[in-house]
Amino acid sequence: MIREKAEKILPEIGIDMHLKGAQYIVYIMELFEEGWEWKTVKTMILYEKVAMKYKVTCGAVERAIRYAFGEALSRGNLKMLSQYLDTAETQNRKLLESLYTNLSKYKTPKEHLEETRKETIQMLRYVKTEAEKLLENLEKENPYDLGEP
Numbered sequence: 022m023i024r025e026k027a028e029k030i031l032p033e034i035g036i037d038m039h040l041k042g043a044q045y046i047v048y049i050m051e052l053f054e055e056g057w058e059w060k061t062v063k064t065m066i067l068y069e070k071v072a073m074k075y076k077v078t079c080g081a082v083e084r085a086i087r088y089a090f091g092e093a094l095s096r097g098n099l100k101m102l103s104q105y106l107d108t109a110e111t112q113n114r115k116l117l118e119s120l121y122t123n124l125s126k127y128k129t130p131k132e133h134l135e136e137t138r139k140e141t142i143q144m145l146r147y148v149k150t151e152a153e154k155l156l157e158n159l160e161k162e163n164p165y166d167l168g169e170p
Contacts, residue, residue, distance in 0.1 A: 022049055022054075023050045023051055023053075023054045023121075023124060023125070024050070024051055024111075026073055026124045027029065027046065027047045027050045027069075027120075027124055028047060030101070030105055030124060031043050031046065031047070031089075031093075032102045033098060033103065034097045034098055034101040034102050034105055034106065035090070035092055035093035035094075035096050035097020035098055035101075035120060036089045036090070036092060036093045036097070039086065040089045040092070041075075041077075041085040041089075042085035042086045042087070042088050042089025042090070043089050044075070045071050045075070045082055045086050045089075046089060046117065046120070048071055048074060048075075049067055049117055049121075050117075050121055050124060051099075051118065052067065052070065053117075054121075054125075060118070060121070064113065064114045065079065067117075068082040068083050083113065086113050086117075087113055088117050090106075090111070090113065092107075093106070094108065094111060095120050104123065105119070105120055105123045105124070106119050106123075107119035108122055133140045163167070
């Protein structure tokens with residue numbers, strides 16, 4: 022799920038998906054989602070994990086990610102950047118952490134639709150229950166019953 026979010030948001034903030042750094046960032050987002058331990062390891066260990074998967078060096082991973090973030094920071098959509106990246110510190114680690122935090126909050130249209138659907142079902146069940154109670158009370162108490170003539 023985080024993959025789809027990242028692949029949608031990265032181009033919007035100014036990171037083209039054809040950049041190697043973008044692919045590395047997406048993979049790191051998946052690692053962060055996989056477990057809390059990936060969020061706490063040293064950045065170099067993250068780079069090693071990515072390097073093994075993509076068969077490149079750790080230095081190449083670090084440079085590609087730095088380049089991708091650099092492109093976004095210099096040419097990206099400022100509104101989107103401020104929404105997804107904390108640009109106070111531009112170290113790769115800080116940018117990766119803020120991106121993950123903000124992507125976790127982001128709801129895709131499909132997620133939003135599912136959430137709305139669940140809320141609607143819950144509301145309709147409540148209305149149904151209340152209507153049944155009202156109908157039951159009305160059937161019990163006949164206000165038009167004037168007694169036997």
